[in-house]
Amino acid sequence: NWTTGNILEEQVERIRKQVGDARVICGLSGGVDSAVAAALVQRAVGDQLTCVFVDHGLLREGEAEQVERDFVAATGVKLYVANEQERFLSALAGVSDPETKRKIIGREFIRAFEEAELAIIAEAAAHGEKIKFLVQGTLYPDVVESGGGEGAANIKSHHNVGGLPEDLQFELVEPLRALFKDEVRAVGAQLGLPQEIVGRQPFPGPGLGIRIVGEVTKERLDLLRKADAIARAELTAAGLDNEVWQMPVVLLADVRSVGVMGDGRTYGHPIVLRPVSSEDAMTADWSRLPYELLARISNRITNEVEGVNRVVLDVTSKPPGTIEWE
Numbered sequence: 001n002w003t004t005g006n007i008l009e010e011q012v013e014r015i016r017k018q019v020g021d022a023r024v025i026c027g028l029s030g031g032v033d034s035a036v037a038a039a040l041v042q043r044a045v046g047d048q049l050t051c052v053f054v055d056h057g058l059l060r061e062g063e064a065e066q067v068e069r070d071f072v073a074a075t076g077v078k079l080y081v082a083n084e085q086e087r088f089l090s091a092l093a094g095v096s097d098p099e100t101k102r103k104i105i106g107r108e109f110i111r112a113f114e115e116a117e118l119a120i121i122a123e124a125a126a127h128g129e130k131i132k133f134l135v136q137g138t139l140y141p142d143v144v145e146s147g148g149g150e151g152a153a154n155i156k157s158h159h160n161v162g163g164l165p166e167d168l169q170f171e172l173v174e175p176l177r178a179l180f181k182d183e184v185r186a187v188g189a190q191l192g193l194p195q196e197i198v199g200r201q202p203f204p205g206p207g208l209g210i211r212i213v214g215e216v217t218k219e220r221l222d223l224l225r226k227a228d229a230i231a232r233a234e235l236t237a238a239g240l241d242n243e244v245w246q247m248p249v250v251l252l253a254d255v256r257s258v259g260v261m262g263d264g265r266t267y268g269h270p271i272v273l274r275p276v277s278s279e280d281a282m283t284a285d286w287s288r289l290p291y292e293l294l295a296r297i298s299n300r301i302t303n304e305v306e307g308v309n310r311v312v313l314d315v316t317s318k319p320p321g322t323i324e325w326e
């Protein structure tokens with residue numbers, strides 16, 4: 001029976017005990033979990049922590065800036081940024097299969113992260129110090145779904161749990177391992193993180209790469225980012241952020257349908273809205289969003305996003321559907 005207050009105090013104490021005066025490294029994904037994990041460790045051991053942000057170019061509109069600017073401002077954390085958009089695009093070129101995409105993104109992420117690590121290790125060595133610990137923002141449901149829990153099947157290769165390098169030379173610090181998402185948000189708010197980060201919907205590690213059904217290209221990413229930003233802005237404007245657990249916006253890049261715009265025929269791609277309600281992402285139901293809101297999102301996306309001529313709503317629960325399409 002934890003309250004937020006004693007979760008925070010207890011984790012800060014634990015981290016201090018585990019880490020001592022060693023140096024720590026933490027990857028920031030842009031999501032709430034890694035942000036809260038990093039902020040907890042920062043609270044516990046201050047400048048012994050260095051954060052790494054690998055910008056893979058698969059984030060949503062505004063998210064990279066929120067990490068590089070707002071998170072740093074709120075926590076005062078030391079941040080190392082690796083701009084790797086080109087690397088991920090070339091690694092993903094020509095690939096459509098969902099699990100292959102996940103594996104490529106996971107692999108490139110680890111490589112890019114390791115390169116960043118080397119730079120930080122070298123910097124620490126120059127001060128006669130060593131990096132001993134790595135922070136992971138693993139939550140309880142991740143542990144269960146990736147097969148770490150009792151009798152759980154491995155459904156998708158989640159890259160924040162299953163994708164650690166085999167020759168891991170760090171000890172892990174996992175301050176969120178026993179927590180559910182709502183507890184993580186409460187701790188984040190208590191740590192003074194901005195609402196845009198704390199209130200953020202869960203977002204998969206492979207990012208928009210698994211929300212494009214088909215090959216991932218720069219143009220498709222830009223298109224999906226626009227549609228996603230519209231859907232999110234309208235959901236927020238309707239005051240319904242707390243009614244949905246998350247709302248993936250998916251581009252069916254391999255599908256085209258006929259439409260009409262003005263006097264002309266169009267042949268464009270559909271965008272899928274996938275709003276779900278859930279407690280922990282292990283099961284989910286599709287959210288009954290107001291028709292007026294759906295109409296506004298649909299009108300805006302089809303008018304404002306070139307190449308999209310249809311918006312469809314996913315009305316499948318989990319199971320049998322998963323929350324993400326890939």
Ligand code: XMP
Nearest residue numbers: 158159160202203204205206281322323324
């Ligand atoms: P599914 O699609 O399996 O998703 O119903 C369950 C929850 O997990 C998120 N998700 C991921 N999170 N790395 C993550 O950190 C991943 O590879 C990944 N794949 C899915 C998804 O957004 C949902 O919240």
